[in-house]
Amino acid sequence: MSLDYVKFTPGFEQFMPKEYRDMVEHGPFGKKTTVSQMGSFKEILEEHPMCAGCAMTLFIRLAIIAFPNPEDTITVGTAGCGRLAISQAAIPFVYGNYGDQNGVASGLSRGLRLRFGDKPKDVVVIAGDGGTADIGFQQVLHSWFRKERFTTIMLDNEVYGNTGGQESGMTTRGAVLKMAPLGKKFEKMDMVTMAKVAGCSYIATVVPNNPRRVESVIKKAVLIARDIGPTYIQAYTSCNIEYAIPTDKVMEDAKTVEDDRYKFTEYVSDEAKAYLAERYGYKEFIPKATAAVTTA
């Protein structure tokens, strides 16, 4: 998008809604805003219909702030709580069918590459655990095997929240939920390992209570997906309603779950490391000088 679009037509400033004026004057387009500046700029996602205390909403806000190039980013999703917020963001959100987000993103990413060549158009899938690991599983895995160059973010609240609390493949074993009246009979699906097997170039697991870390993984994932290959981020974004987490304990729960079974993990392929170092100056991935060879 030309940043010329993010301007007022001369003479129309006073007639534009305040919402739009704020977006033009204080929005993030064309600027390098960071999560540490939250509260000092107009966010792409602000008002939303999500539940009070929703960790998922915080994560989505952080993720969108972290997009390296919001003025050329298109999000894709499917049914679930997350899309209720994402569809109100000031960047396009494509909703196709139930569970087809990685198929839509495959076509979108290819279509945009045909039309815009080397100009980055970042495609980011943001979908829930049911949308990603259950109904969308085939298209997710195949998009990874095909090495489609876009980012997939799973909002893992370990339950079908939007439809009222049913078991998903990402629910932990034993949890009693709707459609699992005797407790879930099988283990939480290991999507991280599947992402590795399917060839993702970058994989991370995060929780939302460390904004800088969320920002860091999202940025890396989106940048790597431009040229290297598929990237996958799995975020624990608890459902405080279905899991009865008191609103003021949501972050505490995230910390507990992180310590217990949702530790921060990050896999970066060698090719992706070299790319981040060379193209974007990531110091941690610049190969260290090899130790001087000593002779015996």
Add this chain to the structure above:
Amino acid sequence: MEPTSVIGTKNKKNQVFTDPRIMMREAPRTPSFYTGSEVIKEAIRRASIDVMIAYPITPQSEAAALIGELFAEGYIGDYFRGESEFAVMSQCAGAAFGGARVFTTTAGPGTMRAMENFPMWAGARLPIQCIVTCRGINSPLSIQPDTIEISYLMQTGMLVWHAETAQDFYDWILMGYMVSEEPDVHLPLALCCDGFFVTHTKDVVDLTPTDMCLPPYDPYRSPVPCMDMECPPVRMMRDPFIMKSNYISYATHASWQQEIWAAAERSRKHTIAWLNGLIETEDIDADVLIVTSGTAVSQGREAIRLLADEGIRVGLVKIKTLRPWPEEEIKEATKHATHIIVPEFNVIGWMAKEIKATIPRSERVVAGPRVCGGMTMPPEIIVEEIKRALGVRSTTLAARG
């Protein structure tokens, strides 16, 4: 970008972007002897397609693979095999959301597996073209010709056309994009044919010059924003309507659905201009008319010839577009008929039901003969149906049952 601005320039295959009216109506045609699948390939060679996504299912597999050859030759921007028809149609949607001209093909159970996508395509105003080479969808499994899937497609909001011959197919693929992509239409097109009968038989088809192609798709003629982030940033939605149980929410959904069907209606004027009408007629002053679509029309022509030998005069109405439905045209064409015979390649007789719902005095409609599950339709059974309707003693019992 004005779409006409590229007219006269060349693509990377040295084809000249040509005014479609000149390409389709005035350019010299070369008679060529091809299978229906090869004809699809030749039309797509000239269609300036950005993205084609393929998946194997009989009887469209050959056409889908042949377009892969076009990709290898450099005529198509991108091409790959998806993992199922549902996935393919989702991938097609993504490419179209991003502003690409998109083509795909499917058949029978593939159409049914992909079905969730078709109303979504229409609702999202994606002018994707999907070739449907109809075949059975029933259990026990059948791969043979059967047109029952068309009856489902007709309720999706897509444009639905039904080709009789390979020549129809060739012309309508190219003309289809011109109609689909009009700003006041901007809807997907299901271009149907009867599998095997059209795809796997050879016919002489008059092709336009190889060095001419359609002008490229211009996504900024779409009535809805292209999802390429090239528009001024706005919040497109506040309080998603799906969450609301109130009158405004219902009215929003209702009016958009009505708009989709209105857009299909608005395609009439463009379609009439390109296809020379939504129907074709022959000898409609006759008391008896055969009214149908697809290869049932071809079989009807044979039946008419057989009956003419016996001194029985029968006219013909070939229905080319099922959506939009040529209601007024059919009413007018059948107004003198006493018997309206509707031969069909499916068990439920959806065409006869549509016609009955369209014309006055629907008892004139003879809903048959019908064959299904891959049976052929010898002209003799149409002859027999007509004779029975007329109370003429039949000497022909061929192919009953």
